Amino acid sequence: MKFLFDSDTWQEIYGSIRKNKIRTLITIIGVLWGIFLLIVLLGAARGMENGFNKLFGNFATNSVFVWTQSTDIPFKGFQKGRRFNLNTNDIKALKSEYSKEIKFLAPRNQTNNLVIHNFKSGNFKVSGDYPVLDKIQKKKLIYGRFLNVNDIISNSKVTAISEDMYKQLFDKDVFPIGEYIKINAINYKVIGIYEPSNTIDIDGDTAYIPFTTFKKVYNKANKIDWMMITAHEGTDITQMEKDILRTLKSLHKVHPDDKRAFGSANLGENIGKITGFLIGMQFLTWFVGLATLIAGVFAIGNILLITVKERTKEIGIRRAIGATPKSIRQQVILESVFLTTIAGMLGVVFGALVLFFIDRALGVGPDAVLINPTVNIPIIMIAFVTLVVLGTLIGIIPAHMATVVKPIEALRE
Amino acid sequence: MIKIEKLHKSYPIGKDALHVLKGINLHIKEGEFVSIMGSSGSGKSTLLNIVGLLDEHDEGDYFLNGQLIKNLNEKKAAILRNKFLGFVFQSFNLISYKTALENVALPLYYKGMKRKERLIVAMDYLDKVGLKDWANHLPNELSGGQKQRVAIARALVTKPKVVLADEPTGALDSTTSDAVMDLLKDINNEGMTVFVITHEEEIAAQTSRIVRLKDGVIISDELTKVAKAI
Numbered sequence: 249m250k251f252l253f254d255s256d257t258w259q260e261i262y263g264s265i266r267k268n269k270i271r272t273l274i275t276i277i278g279v280l281w282g283i284f285l286l287i288v289l290l291g292a293a294r295g296m297e298n299g300f301n302k303l304f305g306n307f308a309t310n311s312v313f314v315w316t317q318s319t320d321i322p323f324k325g326f327q328k329g330r331r332f333n334l335n336t337n338d339i340k341a342l343k344s345e346y347s348k349e350i351k352f353l354a355p356r357n358q359t360n361n362l363v364i365h366n367f368k369s370g371n372f373k374v375s376g377d378y379p380v381l382d383k384i385q386k387k388k389l390i391y392g393r394f395l396n397v398n399d400i401i402s403n404s405k406v407t408a409i410s411e412d413m414y415k416q417l418f419d420k421d422v423f424p425i426g427e428y429i430k431i432n433a434i435n436y437k438v439i440g441i442y443e444p445s446n447t448i449d450i451d452g453d454t455a456y457i458p459f460t461t462f463k464k465v466y467n468k469a470n471k472i473d474w475m476m477i478t479a480h481e482g483t484d485i486t487q488m489e490k491d492i493l494r495t496l497k498s499l500h501k502v503h504p505d506d507k508r509a510f511g512s513a514n515l516g517e518n519i520g521k522i523t524g525f526l527i528g529m530q531f532l533t534w535f536v537g538l539a540t541l542i543a544g545v546f547a548i549g550n551i552l553l554i555t556v557k558e559r560t561k562e563i564g565i566r567r568a569i570g571a572t573p574k575s576i577r578q579q580v581i582l583e584s585v586f587l588t589t590i591a592g593m594l595g596v597v598f599g600a601l602v603l604f605f606i607d608r609a610l611g612v613g614p615d616a617v618l619i620n621p622t623v624n625i626p627i628i629m630i631a632f633v634t635l636v637v638l639g640t641l642i643g644i645i646p647a648h649m650a651t652v653v654k655p656i657e658a659l660r661e
Numbered sequence: 662m663i664k665i666e667k668l669h670k671s672y673p674i675g676k677d678a679l680h681v682l683k684g685i686n687l688h689i690k691e692g693e694f695v696s697i698m699g700s701s702g703s704g705k706s707t708l709l710n711i712v713g714l715l716d717e718h719d720e721g722d723y724f725l726n727g728q729l730i731k732n733l734n735e736k737k738a739a740i741l742r743n744k745f746l747g748f749v750f751q752s753f754n755l756i757s758y759k760t761a762l763e764n765v766a767l768p769l770y771y772k773g774m775k776r777k778e779r780l781i782v783a784m785d786y787l788d789k790v791g792l793k794d795w796a797n798h799l800p801n802e803l804s805g806g807q808k809q810r811v812a813i814a815r816a817l818v819t820k821p822k823v824v825l826a827d828e829p830t831g832a833l834d835s836t837t838s839d840a841v842m843d844l845l846k847d848i849n850n851e852g853m854t855v856f857v858i859t860h861e862e863e864i865a866a867q868t869s870r871i872v873r874l875k876d877g878v879i880i881s882d883e884l885t886k887v888a889k890a891i
Contacts, residue, residue, distance in 0.1 A: 256770055267758040561754070565755075568715060569748065574736065656716045
């Protein structure tokens with residue numbers, strides 16, 4: 249190892265590298281390209297993943313939606329085509345049966361109504377909700393607050409509306425909180441204005457009113473239009489969806505094999521597909537990056553081999569004046585390692601620069617495609633170490649070639 | 662210094678073998694200035710390569726400085742070459758991307774000498790061959806005679822016991838040839854054994870002993886006028 253810290257060793261390497269600049273340059277570019285691609289691809293894949301995560305960011309991704317349709321199979325005396333509703337008893341049953349799995353459960357009733365404020369009006373969705381909705385589908389409030397438990401208990405006539413609704417219904421300089429808007433001829437006090445979601449939004453512009461208020465005003469009794477269920481972390485969401493549907497089918501006297509009676513959508517499953525796609529892309533990235541890296545290392549080996557052939561005579565001279573095979577081998581291998589290391593470092597730097605510019609170009613603003621494209625330091629270290637190890641291994645071949653030729657044959661060239 | 666007994670060497674050519682050296686007996690004492698003469702194909706270069714440990718012989722004994730040379734591995738050969746032998750080649754064999762000074766200093770690098778020290782020593786030897794002012798020139802900036810003088814300085818820098826010169830004047834004109842031979846004579850006068858291969862009578866005549874080779878055997882071995890004069 250002593251030779252590593254010997255300035256003469258490096259003098260020799262510097263000499264032989266400086267001798268042929270183009271060769272050195274091409275060699276370096278070969279490996280540089282490999283690690284550069286690896287870093288840029290990994291960074292871009294990460295950026296894309298971050299972008300998707302942001303897209304689903306306001307939504308609890310392990311959610312299931314359930315609603316009713318009409319039955320498809322006659323069962324227990326009922327004919328097919330029967331229509332029925334979810335009700336509050338279902339909520340209780342589900343909550344008690346799946347207490348371990350269910351994190352949040354939001355029953356929802358929705359309708360469309362004309363919403364009026366003074367002389368302005370618009371047709372909007374009106375939704376009866378529990379405060380828990382805010383947990384499943386995060387609402388960013390600009391002013392005021394979202395519904396709370398007191399609103400539910402006291403059946404208060406309050407509403408949270410979207411920013412767009414506010415703009416449409418109110419004059420510019422009117423502060424909306426505390427004002428009243430008229431929905432279906434009933435006055436509601438505005439308690440909050442929320443930002444439109446720039447990600448997934450299944451509600452759109454909606455006037456949220458307390459679930460209990462909705463129930464009374466629209467005479468829903470204990471009926472529920474549909475519900476949103478969020479599972480605890482680590483729950484198999486697809487299995488939970490099946491279990492819940494089975495329970496609901498038995499509660500509503502629906503044939504267990506009836507596929508039409510209940511509609512359901514599993515957000516987790518859809519996100520799973522995208523996550524799968526992202527994982528696939530990551531794998532592809534690794535594959536392409538590593539393959540390029542290996543190709544680069546082989547390029548170094550190849551060029552060193554050519555160089556050794558080219559330098560047969562020089563090596564012969566060196567051996568005639570007393571160079572041992574070991575010292576020749578050390579020099580060639582060290583040259584290989586040195587070149588791969590330099591190339592690797594440059595590749596990391598250029599890769600990071602490109603990621604920086606990608607971030608600048610595509611990663612800013614609400615419509616960003618790639619967010620925070622980064623590569624973990626350990627991954628870079630692993631790639632780097634792999635590179636250096638491969639560089640050493642590939643250097644052994646030309647180094648061996650340089651010493652198997654007898655000095656006399658080398659000199660004769 | 663060099664003692665060779667019944668030395669045989671053949672090279673395989675396809676299925677046959679080309680018998681190049683057919684039983685050479687040669688004894689060179691320390692401080693001798695010997696030239697080997699012979700036409701091409703006589704085996705003189707092969708003999709020099711074996712003496713210089715660049716090649717191995719098949720049969721017979723070879724003693725270098727009293728040490729029997731047999732089954733040397735490359736490492737040992739390299740160390741012996743570095744310690745006992747200095748080479749001067751017809752085509753100079755300088756490393757093209759190193760300056761004259763660095764070329765001369767290279768054997769000392771393999772000897773393990775520190776950089777500063779070896780550059781001082783190398784400069785001394787360059788001065789000896791009259792090329793101090795050319796120390797930082799690359800080989801392609803030097804004339805043929807200058808290159809050969811650099812090569813001689815490189816051969817001498819490790820203070821070897823024997824200097825082996827393979828047609829040292831082969832690529833030079835007569836004036837520079839004489840200068841190179843004068844240099845070799847000076848070296849010999851300082852007590853170093855010099856072993857020259859040549860096919861030129863004038864060059865051989867300047868040495869003190871001429872060994873003539875033909876078809877792999879020694880046909881004559883005599884002292885020259887130079888030697889008799891001393």
